[in-house]
Amino acid sequence: MPHRARTAAVLIWLVGFLSLSVGPLAAQDSGEAEGKGMIWLTGGLGTGSEDLAAAASLDISWSDHILSLRTAAVEPGLLFESGDRYNDVGLLYGQAVRWGDGIAALSGGIGLARGDLETRPSIPIAARVAWHFSPAFGIGTYWFLNINREQPFGGVTLTIELGVLR
Secondary structure (H helix, E strand, O other): OOHHHHHHHHHHHHHHHHHHHHHHHOOOOOOHHHHEEEEEEEEEEEOOOOOOEEEEEEEEEEOEEEEEEEEEEEEEOOOOOOOOEEEEHHHHHHHHEOOOOOOEEEEEEEEEEOOOEEEEEEEEEEEEEEEEOOOEEEEEEEEEEEEEOOOEEEEEEEEEEEEEOO
């Protein structure tokens, strides 16, 4: 199977899987956190479709909603190594479930992706699970995917969250 066809098949499977996950997330009771707002910064590094992945976002959550302004990137390895680099900026909205000291969320939205010196419209998708060890600090995982006509990309990062988390 050619690389683009395989990538498209994986992306379609991921989008389908993630969209099926929204129902259970939205249906769960968020308990005490209902109606309480949170705002925080997220940043992390990990692995992605081009080797190294990074993501950063400003996130706002209230009730069972989450709104994020995020940027994500994949690099071929070291930051100064030549190769394909892809990044995006997106506005994402989704569903969040909070329990005790944790949050899980799934979101999607609109964005711009850049690669090969060309900027194009894109669909950013994100999923996250985080644990907040204090009212201002947490750690988690952040999965991101960017669907665009040129080169879809994605990654998973280990993140730190700082802000109003409870």
